[in-house]
Amino acid sequence: xxxxxxxxxxxxxxxxxxxxxxxxxxxxxxxxxxxxxxxxxxxxxxxxxxxxxxxxxxxxxxxxxxxxxxxxxxxxxxxxxxxxxxxxxxxxxxxxxxxxxxxxxxxxxxxxxxxxxxxxxxxxxxxxxxxxxxxxxxxxxxxxxxxxxxxxxxxxxxxxxxxxxxxxxxxxxxxxxxxxxxxxxxxxxxxxxxxxxxxxxxxxxxxxxxxxxxxxxxxxxxxxxxxxxxxxxxxxxxxxxxxxxxxxxxxxxxxxxxxxxxxxxxxxxxxxxxxxxx
Numbered sequence: 015x016x017x018x019x020x021x022x023x024x025x026x027x028x029x030x031x032x033x034x035x036x037x038x039x040x041x042x043x044x045x046x047x048x049x050x051x052x053x054x055x056x057x058x059x060x061x062x063x064x065x066x067x068x069x070x071x072x073x074x075x076x077x078x079x080x081x082x083x084x085x086x087x088x089x090x091x092x093x094x095x096x097x098x099x100x101x102x103x104x105x106x107x108x109x110x111x112x113x114x115x116x117x118x119x120x121x122x123x124x125x126x127x128x129x130x131x132x133x134x135x136x137x138x139x140x141x142x143x144x145x146x147x148x149x150x151x152x153x154x155x156x157x158x159x160x161x162x163x164x165x166x167x168x169x170x171x172x173x174x175x176x177x178x179x180x181x182x183x184x185x186x187x188x189x190x191x192x193x194x195x196x197x198x199x200x201x202x203x204x205x206x207x208x209x210x211x212x213x214x215x216x217x218x219x220x221x222x223x224x225x226x227x228x229x230x231x232x233x234x235x236x237x238x239x240x241x242x243x244x245x246x247x248x249x250x251x252x253x254x255x256x257x258x259x260x261x262x263x264x265x266x267x268x269x270x271x272x273x274x275x276x277x278x279x280x281x282x283x284x285x286x287x288x289x290x291x292x
Contacts, residue, residue: 015089017100017102020103024101031059031060031062032058034061034062035057036054036155037061037154038063038064038066038141039064039088040068041067042081042088043092044195046194049184051092051095051097053181061098062099062101063092064100064102064145066108066141067081070136072134072137081196101145108144115140119135119136120169122259123162123169125259126250138167143176151178156183161271165259185285193285198281200279205245205278208278209246211240211241211243214240215274216272216286229264230263230264231263233272233289234252238251241276249274249277251273252273253272253289254271254273256269265289269289269291270289271288271289272286273286
């Protein structure tokens with residue numbers, strides 16, 4: 015496995031790698047990230063990953079400074095998984111003095127996470143665009159857990175004619191259903207137990223949908239009810255069009271995405287399920 019820090023060195027290394035799959039990360043890797051690496055290895059001749067905690071997607075009050083950065087452990091996981099190339103850029107190389115360009119993706123980035131975290135998706139879109147330009151992957155792999163992020167990136171790629179195919183891997187969960195997240199380590203024992211309410215709510219709403227319920231408000235309430243029995247603070251419960259993320263009153267044949275964001279103390283967790291009529 016080759017680890018590079020300079021953009022010029024990355025571009026030189028990329029030329030010999032053939033059809034390339036790329037997994038961009040902020041580090042603190044877990045089984046969810048590694049499942050994306052495995053998908054990339056199945057689809058591509060070589061796999062590249064990046065580790066970069068992107069400051070432009072954090073608001074001033076968010077957890078940039080305390081975001082976990084176990085670089086050596088991350089590199090060991092990537093090497094064990096057979097990753098060919100790892101990009102570890104410095105902040106000053108990605109955002110040099112005078113950097114002033116940002117990407118605004120439009121309405122799909124304004125609701126849900128975009129409403130709670132203004133500017134977040136501009137930061138995400140900008141760094142992903144830069145990484146795509148630097149790494150020049152044929153495929154890029156993202157996890158379904160951050161569902162709005164996947165839609166924002168697909169929109170950007172489509173609108174800007176970027177020559178990369180976006181592949182979405184399934185949410186990976188703990189044995190008890192908690193969606194894997196780098197921020198789960200912040201949860202104390204009580205919060206960890208209460209965090210299971212997200213999965214219970216999603217599962218209850220999904221079961222009702224499978225049984226024929228199509229009213230979005232009813233399904234939102236079913237998803238929220240287990241969380242309301244905890245100390246968690248709900249930022250949103252959403253049932254939205256799977257492509258545009260516009261909120262729905264009733265679910266039609268195209269299905270929907272049911273997503274929610276909940277705060278347990280200072281830790282904010284996201285989860286979602288696809289409600290498919292198929």
